[in-house]
Each structure stands twice: as C-alpha cells, then as structure tokens.
Amino acid sequence: MSERIEELEQRVLSALPKGLFIGGEWIETANTVPVENPATGQVFAEVADATPEQALQALDAASDAAPAWAATDPRDRAEILRRIFTLIEQKK
Numbered sequence: 001m002s003e004r005i006e007e008l009e010q011r012v013l014s015a016l017p018k019g020l021f022i023g024g025e026w027i028e029t030a031n032t033v034p035v036e037n038p039a040t041g042q043v044f045a046e047v048a049d050a051t052p053e054q055a056l057q058a059l060d061a062a063s064d065a066a067p068a069w070a071a072t073d074p075r076d077r078a079e080i081l082r083r084i085f086t087l088i089e090q091k092k
Helices: 003-013 052-071 074-089
Strands: 020-022 025-027 031-036 045-050
Touching: 020 052, 031 052
Parallel strands: none
Antiparallel strands: 020 025, 031 045
C-alpha cells in the first residue's frame, strides 16, 4: 500500500510546475531546496530556491498586485478562491 501511495505522490509532484511564480510568470531557478517528510526525515520533493533578487521581485510583484486585489469585490475574490480550490482538488 505505501508503495502505491509513494508512486501516486511522485506522479503528483512531477506534474507540478517547477520554478517560482512571480508577477504572473514562471521563473526558472538554478537551485532547489529538499523538502523532508517530518515524520520520516525522507526527502520527498525539491522546490525552487529563490535568490535574494528573486525574493525582492516577488515582494514587488505582490505589492503591485495588492491594490487591485483589495479593490476587487469580496464576492468576486471569494469566487476566484473557490475556483483555485477546485483546480487544486482536480489535480489530486
């Protein structure tokens, strides 16, 4: 059973986009950081490691997007978040 779970886990992880999502674009990174299962200590994924410059780009992009998001009607924001949730659930 655990082999099947690990196989499914790897399929899901390999389907995820790689890199950083900054300002509406996927940005490739040179380095990754291992992610460990805290229960086992086993590495189960690698995620993008942002440089300090990329981290600043992400902060700037988030800051630029904040006024438009804040001005969006709360019902519309809720619908957007529901759609995101649905897409995430479909990827499981």
